[in-house]
Amino acid sequence: MSDVFKESFDIEAGDFASAGEASAKIKSILRMIGIDPALTRRVTIASYEAELNMIIHSLGGVMSVEISPDAIALFCKDIGPGIADIDMAMQEGYSTASSDVRMMGFGAGMGLPNMKRNSDEFSILSDTNGTRLNMRFSII
Numbered sequence: 001m002s003d004v005f006k007e008s009f010d011i012e013a014g015d016f017a018s019a020g021e022a023s024a025k026i027k028s029i030l031r032m033i034g035i036d037p038a039l040t041r042r043v044t045i046a047s048y049e050a051e052l053n054m055i056i057h058s059l060g061g062v063m064s065v066e067i068s069p070d071a072i073a074l075f076c077k078d079i080g081p082g083i084a085d086i087d088m089a090m091q092e093g094y095s096t097a098s099s100d101v102r103m104m105g106f107g108a109g110m111g112l113p114n115m116k117r118n119s120d121e122f123s124i125l126s127d128t129n130g131t132r133l134n135m136r137f138s139i140i
């Protein structure tokens, strides 16, 4: 028997109707197993931002959550154009979102900075084939 719980969610590009579903499921899993509400909130904010970025900016991908006794990890892997300048993308307020996307309330350029702020470890790798994002949240 393993003490690591894993679950993966497919994220479809442009699927605004399902936006937030994966992070809502992650939130309910964390609640159900009794993870501290403040930690659950940080993970949920980060997973929501990552999910939306895949819907808006990528051609689709997978978000996985891994829960072990000492940490929660989020792994996001998408295919798509990738991020040309990661340093720029990490800056608050930087966004390439279209005006249509902005009209839906996205595109403030706050997603990546929020993920970094809310996670204990954050790493991002991106090239013209897609983006990989790993986040780790320590338990206790």
Ligand SMILES: Nc1ncnc2c1ncn2[C@@H]1O[C@H](COP(=O)(O)OP(=O)(O)OP(=O)(O)O)[C@@H](O)[C@H]1O
Residues within 6 Å of the ligand: 049, 053, 054, 056, 057, 058, 078, 080, 081, 082, 083, 089, 090, 094, 095, 096, 097, 105, 106, 107, 108, 109, 110, 111, 112, 113, 131
């Ligand atoms: N998975 C991704 N694939 C390709 N580009 C991405 C991806 N995630 C982020 N980006 C690029 O990085 C920029 C900054 O992302 P960030 O999440 O900080 O802001 P945003 O998505 O534009 O706006 P907000 O998250 O506030 O709605 C995006 O505008 C986009 O250019």
Ligand SMILES: [Mg+2]
Residues within 6 Å of the ligand: 049, 052, 053, 107, 110, 111, 112
């Ligand atoms: Mg975003």
